[in-house]
Amino acid sequence: MADMKSNKIRNDLIRLLWEIPAVVIAVLLALGLNTLKENSNEKATAKESLMAIFAEVQENSESLDGFIKENQSYLDELQKNSDSLGAGATVKPESINILYEHTLLSDAAWKTGLKKEINKFYGPEVTRGLAKIYNLQDLLNDVWV
DSSP: OHHHHHHHHHHHHHHHHHHHHHHHHHHHHHHHHHHHHHHHHHHHHHHHHHHHHHHHHHHHHHHHHHHHHHHHHHHHHHHHHHHHHHTTOOOOGGGOOOOOOOOOOOOHHHHHHHHTTTHHHHHHHHHHHHHHHHHHHHHHHHHHO
16 A cells, blocks of 8 residues: 555656646747747837838928928018019008918827837837937927927
């Protein structure tokens, strides 16, 4: 009877010696796969953020192009009135149109991208370039508001 208990304990210990490393390996494998999945998800999110930033920069650029054209026409009108006054003509004050248009530039995608830490996926050059663009936009927005 003692021999049977001894054999059972020995068999249980041998089984435990196989099960413990198997469980540890399974847990480590699961953690590794989870890390790979998280990295993949982060890269996909960073790519989406970068695409949104590029779209935002393009939209802001187009908005600025329209802003420049619109204000150029106002400048041309003022120049025409100035030339008329310089030539001795009289210009009625109500006929002088002094308008100034401004546009607010969006930075939502940039701020979201920074919160998602896209710089760790695209490196310092891309981040620095985008930061310069958005710093200029901030300066323009500060002047216009």
